[in-house]
Amino acid sequence: MVLPSGWAQRLRVPVVAAPMTGVSGPDLVVAACTHGVVGTFPTHNASSPQVLDSWLAQMTEGIAAGTPTGAQAAPLGANLVVHRTNARLHSDLAAVVRAGVELVVASVGSPREVVGPLHDAGVLVWSDVASLRHAELAIAAGVDGLVLLTAGAGGQTGWANPISFVRAVRDRFDGTLVLAGGVSDGEGVFAAQVLGADLAYLGTSFIATEESLAAPDYKAAVVAATLDDVTTSTQVSGLAANVLSSWLADQGADAGGGFAQDRLLGQGAVWAAGHSVSGTDEVVAVAKLVDRLVRDHQHARSFPDPSTRRQ
Numbered sequence: 001m002v003l004p005s006g007w008a009q010r011l012r013v014p015v016v017a018a019p020m021t022g023v024s025g026p027d028l029v030v031a032a033c034t035h036g037v038v039g040t041f042p043t044h045n046a047s048s049p050q051v052l053d054s055w056l057a058q059m060t061e062g063i064a065a066g067t068p069t070g071a072q073a074a075p076l077g078a079n080l081v082v083h084r085t086n087a088r089l090h091s092d093l094a095a096v097v098r099a100g101v102e103l104v105v106a107s108v109g110s111p112r113e114v115v116g117p118l119h120d121a122g123v124l125v126w127s128d129v130a131s132l133r134h135a136e137l138a139i140a141a142g143v144d145g146l147v148l149l150t151a152g153a154g155g156q157t158g159w160a161n162p163i164s165f166v167r168a169v170r171d172r173f174d175g176t177l178v179l180a181g182g183v184s185d186g187e188g189v190f191a192a193q194v195l196g197a198d199l200a201y202l203g204t205s206f207i208a209t210e211e212s213l214a215a216p217d218y219k220a221a222v223v224a225a226t227l228d229d230v231t232t233s234t235q236v237s238g239l240a241a242n243v244l245s246s247w248l249a250d251q252g253a254d255a256g257g258g259f260a261q262d263r264l265l266g267q268g269a270v271w272a273a274g275h276s277v278s279g280t281d282e283v284v285a286v287a288k289l290v291d292r293l294v295r296d297h298q299h300a301r302s303f304p305d306p307s308t309r310r311q
Contacts (some may be wrong), residue, residue: 002176002198004124004144010072013294014037015189016178017286018176018203019079019105020155020212021045022269026055027211030062031286033073036294038199039063039075040105045213046196056099077103077126082111089114097121107156108146108239110205112141118229130158133168145176147201153181154274157232157242163195170196179184186296202293204276210285218271219283221246227275235269247271 003014017032017039024041025281032039039059046052059076067073078096082089093136096104104118107128118125119142126145127138135146148165149158158165162181179192179200188199197228207214208222221244231245247270 002174003174004075006072007075008035010074011038013186013189013197013295013297014291015290016040016077016199016201016203017206018154018180020203020207020272021075023203023207023212023214023272026058026062026212027284028060028209028213029076030066031057031209032206033063033076033158034066034076034286034292035290037202037290038075038077038103040079040103042079042081043083043096044086044088046154049088049091049095052095053099056101060099061179074118075102077101077105078261079105079107080114082106082109082114084109086251090178093133100179102227106143110141111138111143117143126176127158128180129169130170131160132172135172139173139175143175145178145198145293146173147178147180148197150179150181151200152227152242152275154207154230154232154276155270155272157240157274162163166192166195166197182275186277186293186298187300188276188279189293189297190300202276203272204274205289206286207273208280208283208285209289210304213267216271221271222273222277222280223282225273225277227278230273230275230277236272241270243275244271244273244277255310 017037017065019042021042029039029041035139046055058170063073078101101125105126111127115125124144127143127220128147128149128198129135129138130149130209149163149166150160172286177197178199179197184205192200198218208219229245230242232240232242233248
């Protein structure tokens with residue numbers, strides 16, 4: 001595994017609770033970090049720079065208070081949209097540095113501008129990528145890790161087959177690789193590792209947790225859906241994103257055009273979801289979800305023979 005120094009001892013299972021617009025907030029992040037998976041959130045979920053400062057303080061205090069004496073919490077990470085239309089980029093970057101966040105995931109654009117300042121502050125930088133060209137540009141910018149957006153990822157998505165994508169990028173990059181798309185259980189996490197990824201991004205399963213910011217009807221829709229109920233659309237932000245078909249049917253026609261941060265934030269409560277809805281069948285506390293991931297991941301590692309798989 002290509003994990004940052006010390007991370008292996010801090011993670012119960014190699015999972016990142018993915019940053020999700022309108023879903024990831026302080027309660028979800030604190031629960032993730034204190035139960036042994038990397039907790040992340042988009043900084044734009046905080047409605048203002050002042051609210052972001054408050055959230056970061058709440059998260060760091062909550063993680064410290066919820067971690068047993070003598071133990072280490074899992075890392076805290078923030079997602080920064082690095083697109084030129086994000087007017088808050090520099091203020092949000094400064095806020096996460098002040099708060100001592102360990103990891104920043106750069107998305108929707110080149111991470112080149114933020115890598116230097118974040119590395120100077122001792123912060124790791126990962127970049128979302130959806131193609132080999134994206135990956136090569138991010139590697140050239142000096143990132144520490146890549147989040148591979150593959151077909152089936154919830155919210156902003158990719159189109160590449162996850163098997164092919166992981167193998168192709170691993171041939172080019174010896175840093176941390178994170179597979180995003182379609183993983184809902186411990187067996188999927190183990191499969192990602194077998195391919196050559198170090199961690200798996202789980203988003204959809206964390207929507208259906210008690211601690212998420214998602215509305216009850218959104219959580220219920222995720223639980224009821226199958227992967228056939230997921231549609232790829234540019235409606236949300238101008239970029240391809242996977243959302244629940246039931247939500248999309250209630251929206252107006254797609255206006256077209258490219259990505260803009262205001263367009264993303266102006267959508268309101270988007271019901272994003274990935275193909276892993278098929279493995280999300282109840283609303284649970286984060287603690288229960290992580291316990292299940294740990295159990296099933298250990299089972300997959302111990303019994304790789306398909307004839308012994310969990311029923």
